[in-house]
Amino acid sequence: MKLMKQLLAMATIAFATAAQAAPAVEAPDVLVKRISQDVIDTAKSDKAIQAGDIKRVTELVESKILPYVDFQRMTALAAGRHWRDATPDQQKQLAAEFRTLLIYTYSGALSQIKNETVEFKPLRADPSDTEVEVRSQVNVARGEPVPLNYRVAKTPSGWKIYDINVLGAWLVETYKSSFASEISKGGIDGLIKTLSAKNKALASRPAAKAK
């Protein structure tokens, strides 16, 4: 089993490195724009997603968004100073549970995309920056446009998103207190347990219906 795991890992590395070999690394704003457009186009054109089929939405998220998100970093930031107190195994579990939570909850939002368009603002960053903020806004049918920003960091395998901001609230920041209070109540294991229970509850909940 361990050998299998290692072989799989090596294959992934080889594959990823090969994929990186030819073109230059895509710029962060170009990357985010491309993913964003891709996801929106798919969500709008897919009948099953429009009807609220949570499985299809999760597939969409996993194929088109997740490869570009750095959950490890996201979880580390949300856990704050407790991250280094966690064992590697706990870190792995925590990142996995957090990832599942985010997929479940925000997939539901994707199934509700109707006629919204996204506008990207010019990127304000030095070419040498390894962490940038990509800013955009979603033009909605009713009300003001919704600001939607991403924090993207440069990794050896390209730029990856590690935080997202909707209406001014950063995801990591918003979860920080919740994580901290769960950890203070039951330690890292307590937090993992809470997340895991929540994910089970979300899994058994009927699929969110699009309006």
Place this chain on the structure above:
Amino acid sequence: MSESTKQSQGSLARIGLALAIAASVSACATGTNPRDPLEGYNRAMFKFNDTVDQVALKPVATAYKKVTPSFVQTGVGNFFGNLSDVWSAMNNLLQGKGEAGLQDVVRVSMNSTFGIFGLIDIASQAGIPKHNEDFGQTLGWYGVQSGPYVMLPLLGPSTVRDTAALPLDIAGDPWRYKDPAYVRNIGTVTRVVDKRAALLDATNLMEAAALDRYEFIRDGFLQARESKVFDGDTDRRDRKVPKNDSSDYEPEYEPKPQPANDAPAATAAAAVAPADLVTSGSNTVASEARPQE
């Protein structure tokens, strides 16, 4: 304003006040969060508001959303949105935002006339952006700190600064001066229900996403509010307001001259790199070979 409305508003305020006092007396726990010193009171008030919402407002809003034709809902939203543009224009001008203020004035003129008393949002279709300013934001714009988080009875999350600004916001609402009183009250109820209906998807999402709804709402609200005050202009915010996210009280374990977010990431890399490969999809490569910062 008629006597009966004054009385009902007065009694509502009295009920709110009584509940607030009761809540704060019974839940005097000192908050561990410096941003939320009133946490005991706030949690109690949140629970009260939430109960009212679950029992009364949410079902009505859900039914409203389901039953009312969408053009009616849009019309209601546009009508009250138009009224709020009036106060928003005023506040934009107070903040010295001439262009935004004039845009709001143009919005009101266009929508009230061509948009038939505001029912149709012609201005947005013409590309004139909508702003959403209030007096609390005006105070914040000039550097008045938000102060602690406060959960208001029935009105929801707020801050000390915004609560202080509330009487002016109420005075600046054109609908308040509508006579006769029963029309005004029906309008107010409709506005509240419509607003709640517009937020139904967001709140359902939040119920799924949050570990602790009180904290989720508090932290999300405080960030969103600050962003709204400065219209996303982080430079002005950093000049006017000391950095008020959790890095204030949570000591970063690797103090660096860089922004707070870097430190945990660097240490995370150090912790993960020598460990087993994390097989969470494509993160395998990233976590294995992340450079030390």
